[in-house]
Amino acid sequence: MEKRELEVIGAGPAGLTASIYGRRSGLDVLVLEKGVPGGQINLTDEIENWTGVIHASGPELAESFRKHAEHFGPEFRDAEVQKIEVKDGSKFVVTDNGTIEAEAIIVATGAKFRKLGVPGEEEFTGRGVSYCAVCDGAFFEEQEVAVIGGGNTAVEEALYLTQFASKVYIIHRRDSFRADKVAVERALSNDKIEVIWNTVVKEIAGDDMVTHLVLHNVKTQETSELPVAGVFVFVGMEPNAKFLGDMVDVAPGGWIKTNDRMETSVEGVFAAGDVRDKYLRQVITAAGDGATAAMAAYAYIAEQLHLRQKVFEPEHTFIFLYSSIDESQMGLASQLEELKSHVQDLVLIDGYKNSRMTEKLGIEEMPMMLELSKGKILKAEKVASAEEAKRFVGLS
Numbered sequence: 001m002e003k004r005e006l007e008v009i010g011a012g013p014a015g016l017t018a019s020i021y022g023r024r025s026g027l028d029v030l031v032l033e034k035g036v037p038g039g040q041i042n043l044t045d046e047i048e049n050w051t052g053v054i055h056a057s058g059p060e061l062a063e064s065f066r067k068h069a070e071h072f073g074p075e076f077r078d079a080e081v082q083k084i085e086v087k088d089g090s091k092f093v094v095t096d097n098g099t100i101e102a103e104a105i106i107v108a109t110g111a112k113f114r115k116l117g118v119p120g121e122e123e124f125t126g127r128g129v130s131y132c133a134v135c136d137g138a139f140f141e142e143q144e145v146a147v148i149g150g151g152n153t154a155v156e157e158a159l160y161l162t163q164f165a166s167k168v169y170i171i172h173r174r175d176s177f178r179a180d181k182v183a184v185e186r187a188l189s190n191d192k193i194e195v196i197w198n199t200v201v202k203e204i205a206g207d208d209m210v211t212h213l214v215l216h217n218v219k220t221q222e223t224s225e226l227p228v229a230g231v232f233v234f235v236g237m238e239p240n241a242k243f244l245g246d247m248v249d250v251a252p253g254g255w256i257k258t259n260d261r262m263e264t265s266v267e268g269v270f271a272a273g274d275v276r277d278k279y280l281r282q283v284i285t286a287a288g289d290g291a292t293a294a295m296a297a298y299a300y301i302a303e304q305l306h307l308r309q310k311v312f313e314p315e316h317t318f319i320f321l322y323s324s325i326d327e328s329q330m331g332l333a334s335q336l337e338e339l340k341s342h343v344q345d346l347v348l349i350d351g352y353k354n355s356r357m358t359e360k361l362g363i364e365e366m367p368m369m370l371e372l373s374k375g376k377i378l379k380a381e382k383v384a385s386a387e388e389a390k391r392f393v394g395l396s
């Protein structure tokens, strides 16, 4: 079976940045992408908050990210990942185009628009219902359209649509926006935009194409109809993480939980970008996550190799396991450094940094001397001094 060092799932800003950092660390990197490299930014016309670039269109930025990644030579492959399997510590990425074993995996699959879940939404998707103003806005030249939502994306995309539509209604279930002040001020001062507050959509109706919306005012309880030719839905995002099932820990909403090294609850599986549980979902934070995940994956792979060679493969080895956050154990470790010249197969390992390895060995206390054969413990003893350690290895 094909085996790669680092597999990155998703070629958005997070995945592409991870591939750059992975390759620059010398890793063999395979990037799996089911759609167009660049991810969600392909859907927006304006990016004004990527540091160093005052203004770029999303597709322009996506193209420059892809070219930058290609420069460092990761392999790109068209494939949709269907699941990740972990068997006896080995990791397998199952795609619609075969299964590939990986030393480490970065899940950078981003997020997608949440649906409204009202009658007519499925039926009229592509026939008046859209989740992408940049892709579909131009179809509504001189027509009236509605934008549903009250966050940044809703307000910014409503402004974008005023280039084409004769009128843009923003339908929001509350009486104020969650969006940035600047965007809100721009929207509220635009003659083509009218906000319908405290209102939800009950139904999207039409014949061949959308003709009108059925609305419900949550304050007055009144129901009304609004004639529009297009409906743009921006009511939040959900993570592209269903393919993982329940293999990693998630926060409410299904966002993947990580620590600040982007490690998930599964050893060797990292998550980066919009798919993870985080405060701010933007290009710049996704890229930062991608860099961190790749460097943490690199450290993980190097550590696994080192541990395999030193702990799990040798016919015979002595290990001194200590904790680097305990001063006395650090002191004992430096005393034992000199023992290495007398005992060739003695290895000193920081059990605090390699907590997953200590778990695997079933060690709960440190400092500890171990005698192993091919990863099996022959003897284990808690030691408190260099003398006790020497006795353990047969030197006194």
Ligand code: FAD
Pocket: 009, 010, 011, 012, 013, 014, 015, 032, 033, 034, 035, 036, 037, 038, 039, 040, 041, 043, 044, 046, 047, 048, 049, 050, 079, 080, 081, 082, 108, 109, 110, 111, 153, 240, 243, 272, 273, 274, 275, 281, 282, 283, 284, 286
């Ligand atoms: P994504 O960009 O979502 O990329 C994930 C990639 O993974 C996609 O290419 C997807 O096809 C792929 N994928 C998903 N599932 C699978 C699978 N199972 N197998 C293989 N591949 C898979 N951010 C800003 O900073 N500034 C802005 O102005 C801005 N405007 C925006 C406007 C819009 C309309 C939208 C939608 C987003 C905007 N954002 C903006 C947010 C920004 O685009 C995201 O934060 C960023 O793209 C997240 O990057 P990512 O790599 O985590 O995920």
